[in-house]
Amino acid sequence: MMQGMLLEIGTEEIPSRFIPPALEGMRKNLLAEMQNQRIACGETRVMGTPRRLTILAELEKYQIPVETEKIGPPKNVAFDQKGNPTKAALGFAQREGVKVEELDVVETEKGAYLCVRKHETGRETRSILSEVLPRLITAIPFPKSMRWSDLELRFARPIHWILALFDGTVIPFTVEHVQSDSLTRGHRFLHPEPFQVQGLNDYQKGLRKACVIVNPEERMELVLREAKEAVQQAGGIPLTQELLEEITYLVEYPVAICGSFDKEYLKLPREVLITAMQHHQRYIPVVNSKGKLLPAFVAINNTKAQDMRVIIKGHERVLRARLADAQFFFQEDQKRTLEERLQELKGVIFQAKLGTSYEKVERIQGLAVRLTKVLAPEAQEVVARGALLSKADLVTEMVGEFPQLQGVMGREYALLSGEDPGVAQVIFEHYLPRFAGDEIPATAAGAIVSIADKLDTVIGCFGVGLIPTGTSDPFALRRQTLGIIHIILGNEYSCSLQRMIEWGLNILSKKITRPPEEVQADCLAFFRARFVGLLTLQGYPVDVAEAVLAFQCDDLVDARARVEALTTFRKKPEFEPVAVAFKRVANILKGVDYNNKVDPARFETPQEKDLHKEYKEIAGKFSASITKGNYADALAALIRLRPPVDALFDHCMVMAENKLVRTNRLALLGEIAGLFSQIADFSQLSVDEEG
Secondary structure, X not given: OEEEEEEEEEEOOOOHHHHHHHHHHHHHHHHHHHHHOOOOEEEXXXXXXXXXXXXXXXXXXXXXXEEEEEEEEEHHHHEOOOOOEOHHHHHHHHHHOOOHHHOEEEEEOOEEEEEEEEEEOOOEHHHHHHHHHHHHHHOOOOOOOEEOOOOOOEEOOOEEEEEEEEOOEEOOXXXXXXXXXXXXXXXOOOOOOEEEOOOHHHHHHHHHHOOOOOOHHHHHHHHHHHHHHHOOOOOOEEOOOOOHHHHHOOOOOOEEEEEEOOHHHHHOOHHHHHHHHHHHHOOEEEEOOXXXXXXXXXXXXXXXXXXXXXXXXXXXXXXXXHHHHHHHHHHHHOOOOOHHHHHHHHHOEEEOOOEEHHHHHHHHHHHHHHHHHHHOHHHHHHXXXXXXXXXXXXXXXXXXXXXXXOOHHHHHHHHHOOOOHHHHHHHHHOOOOOOOOOOOOOOHHHHHHHHHHHHHHHHHHHHOOOOOOOOOOOOOHHHHHHHHHHHHHHHOOOOOHHHHHHHHHHHOOOOOOOOHHHHHHHHHXXXXXXXXXXXXXXXXXXXXXXXXXXXXXXXXXXXXXXXXXXXHHHOOOOHXXXXXXXXXXXXXXXXXXOOOOOOHHHOOOHHHHHHHHHHHHHHHHHHHHHHHOOHHHHHHHHHHHHHHHHHHHHHOOOOOOOHHHHHHHHHHHHHHHHHHOOOOOHHHOOOOOOO
């Protein structure tokens, strides 16, 4: 019979970004623990606020009983000729805690053996939870944990209380100095007193009365509703998308207010206003029906004051100071052009071994111009200028205060100083994509400078030994590499990745400390791993991606086309027999020399002649399809080879005693393998070789 379990960990305010992964970690860990403990688990739910992490679950009252059988010594060893137990039988019974008379005999493939069968009744779930929940609490994943006071426990924030109930009664345990009980606390300011919880039904109701909306989904809906109601008088629409989840986990009892700021500040770039509101103050910007910013904002408070006008004035005063600073920075920055700021980059260290940002700009420009000659010759002038100015906004006052605006302010200042709009766009776009799912550069010049910037970082870091590990990637090389892949694929740039890395290595030759050939090999392997992961994430089978990229990972657009064609071909009924046929060929050719010319005069059987004839008929069309990138037609042509390959294996001994015949047959199979290997390494595909 299922009973309700409730665990609430009460803490100091936990950072909002910590909470969702912590709750999901709690849920997964509980399910794993219950499975290990043989406790049937029904519905589980996690909820949380800044001050509490909660999990509710339906659990069986007892463990599932289990029957165990342990095999002992053989029967003929366990008993002597008179049927008396030997030391082997007595020792086995003693170890298992039973009498010899309780031992059974079981027939196995090896004969009759002694065994002991035990019936283990299920323990009470409550007693097991007393052991499990302390482990569950200490295993909650946080990006950063600390020890608090003189305690040994590491946690995101100090724990103040633990509410733990099963079937309405307390699950007794202690974590450090905190003893579990049936009490919870309400809102820190509006209802700080502890109160009793009887079970799951009154938990949320009790907290709601105590001014805590513990369900994040309900709290998120309330934030949205409050924000919309707050801006009605301003006649606007709140831009809640970016902040909604963060705000939800910043408050326990959301109360929205709508404040305003001077219209004069609307002359600032839109991104500056939004950044000042969202990133610095967690305020929600307000727009009109056409998406234009209004001089208003929404602040979500965690409490309701007697006079909310005082709260509104406080928020307005804070934002006014921020916007006044931004206005000052914007005016000061315009006194010098981006080009005039380039020399300041010599004082900005990009990385100790790789030099300054000024040196990086020079490398970006050199690599971007080289790439332009291959990818977009018409954009060379814009690329060169855009690359030169790409990092100049890093030394502006605005970006110093609002780092999120790098690239954005560079574009703004470039336009204000009369730069070509294309150059200004390059300065912004070369940072794209900034995160998973972000847009790629819309212009060819922006795409090329973005590739050059990211590739310089990847090669440079690998070149000085700053290679990402499972837990450390300080220069975001995985993201940079994926960004390059997305740009190449999005623009269908048919270019050599190996050659691009070589160009970058040449430009970085005075900086890198590792052998160039090692750096190039490591970079290519890193790109390959990211590309396999991306293709798999997009739904392509991992073995298909591995098979294609094992053949070639130099032209990413071509590689993707091969993966697409092979994935489609794999769904056809002909795929399995063709792949098995190739594997039979590959297995025969392992470790032997087959690089000889086929001599039709040495064919001894009709099967050899038929296979060679079929090969000759399709080889030309196959190669033409490969050259055109029509891999679907090339794969279709391979279907014709399966019957004659099977026939050869069924009627001929490839490894014939006659050396000349054997060498000729191996050469024939080598030609067949050569066709398959022009598309992918078929040996890496998962197929049923017995089928």
